[in-house]
Amino acid sequence: MKWLRALALLAFLPAPLFAADLNRNVALKAPPLAELYCIWCGFYMGVNGGYGWGNGRVTATGLDLNTQRVFGMAQRLGVPLAFGDSLSGGEAGLEGGYNYVFGPVVLGVAADAQWADINGSNNNVFKLTPTTTLTDTISQKVEGFGTLRGTLGCACGTFMPYLTAGAVVADVSTTGAAAITTSRGVVPTIANANPLAFSAQTSSDTIRGGWVWGGGFKWQFSPRWEFGAEYLNLNLGTQNQLVTPAGLDVNLASRLNSINVVRFSVDYIFPINQPFP
Numbered sequence: 030m031k032w033l034r035a036l037a038l039l040a041f042l043p044a045p046l047f048a049a050d051l052n053r054n055v056a057l058k059a060p061p062l063a064e065l066y067c068i069w070c071g072f073y074m075g076v077n078g079g080y081g082w083g084n085g086r087v088t089a090t091g092l093d094l095n096t097q098r099v100f101g102m103a104q105r106l107g108v109p110l111a112f113g114d115s116l117s118g119g120e121a122g123l124e125g126g127y128n129y130v131f132g133p134v135v136l137g138v139a140a141d142a143q144w145a146d147i148n149g150s151n152n153n154v155f156k157l158t159p160t161t162t163l164t165d166t167i168s169q170k171v172e173g174f175g176t177l178r179g180t181l182g183c184a185c186g187t188f189m190p191y192l193t194a195g196a197v198v199a200d201v202s203t204t205g206a207a208a209i210t211t212s213r214g215v216v217p218t219i220a221n222a223n224p225l226a227f228s229a230q231t232s233s234d235t236i237r238g239g240w241v242w243g244g245g246f247k248w249q250f251s252p253r254w255e256f257g258a259e260y261l262n263l264n265l266g267t268q269n270q271l272v273t274p275a276g277l278d279v280n281l282a283s284r285l286n287s288i289n290v291v292r293f294s295v296d297y298i299f300p301i302n303q304p305f306p
Contacts, residue, residue, distance in 0.1 A: 068249060069128050069135050069184050071301040077257075078121035079292025081147040085169045085285045086113045087203060092271070092278040112167040116149035116288065124294060126180070135182035135189060140175070145199075147171040147288065165207040169283060172234075174199035174263065176241050187249040197241040197263050203270065203283045204232040233270040233281065240264050247296075255296050263288040 091097035122143035128135050150168035178195030245259030265285040271278070 067130055068187065068252070068298075068300075069182075069189060069247075070130050072125070072127050072299040073255065073296040074123070074125040074299075075255075075294055075296030076122070077124050077141065077143075077259075077292045077294035078119070079259075079290055080117070081120050081145065081171070081288055081290040082115070082117040083147070083263075083285065083288035084113060085116055085149060085283065087151075087167045087169065087205070087284070088112075088282040089205075090280045090282065092280055095278075112151040112153070112165075114149040114151040114167065114169060116147050116169060116171065116285075118145065118147040118171075120145040120147065120174075120290060120292065124296070128180075128182075130184065133184050135180075135184050135191070137180040137182070137191075139178045139180050139193060139195075142175045143173055145171045145173050162210050163207065164210065165205070167205045168203070169285065170202045171265075171285070171288060172200045172202060176261070178241065182247075188246065189248075190244070190246045192242075192244045193259075193261075194242040195240070196238065197265070198236060198238050199263065199265050200234065200236055201265065201268065201283065201285065202232065202234045203268075203281060205281065233283075235268050235270060235283075237265050237268045237285075239266050243290075249298070253298050253300070255298060257294040257296065259290075259292055259294065261290040261292075263290065 089100070091100040120143050122141055124139065124141035126137050126139035128137035130136075148168065148170035150166060152166050153164070155163040155165075174197055176195055176197045178193045180191050180193045182189045182191030241261055241263050243259060243261035245257055247255045247257045249255045263285075264287060267282055267284040267286075270281045270283065
């Protein structure tokens with residue numbers, strides 16, 4: 030009977046040992062791949078700041094006969110009516126968005142509102158006669174902008190490169206000033222007998238729309254925080270503005286076709302429990 034009891038004891042011993050092995054296997058099992066990607070799921074919000082630069086151009090066109098006569102004489106004297114300028118300056122603001130994960134693919138929407146001081150000017154001095162000088166200044170400034178974009182990224186653990194494109198709205202101011210000086214000083218008004226004799230200035234502040242594209246990356250340096258670097262190219266097109274300096278009817282065509290922005294950001298992530306496809 031002793032050997033029957035020994036066999037029964039051996040029969041029951043492997044069960045708890047095998048169960049212990051199962052517990053060890055479960056503890057060492059890697060999480061599903063989708064759970065690794067889900068660190069990018071959900072809303073995020075943060076701050077950013079960077080630097081912008083680009084080129085602009087302002088072209089003046091006369092709209093009535095008197096203005097065209099003044100501009101025609103100016104061109105015959107070698108005075109250009111189109112001016113280019115280089116813009117540069119800082120920008121900073123708030124950003125936010127939402128990401129949804131499809132395996133390694135991260136689709137999202139992003140928005141931002143930026144303060145900006147991206148500006149430039151063109152100063153020219155022209156000698157019209159031995160005693161007469163024309164001085165003019167044209168400047169443009171991007172005072173702020175906001176974007177609404179779609180994003181397409183690739184989840185690589187805690188690192189995600191992405192591309193982005195969408196719409197942009199910007200607040201752009203344009204100013205111009207011109208004066209003719211002689212040995213007797215500044216000529217204050219336009220006189221029909223001397224259409225080049227004038228001193229005038231004008232300014233405009235417009236909201237203009239366009240499109241934006243770019244790319245960047247995000248890196249999660251902690252479970253709820255991410256650092257990002259981004260490049261954006263803003264195309265704000267051409268804005269026509271009617272101005273009437275010193276009685277002249279002038280159309281100012283302000284063009285900003287390419288503003289480049291490089292910036293860095295820090296965001297807080299609000300995670301969600303996303304159902305995986």
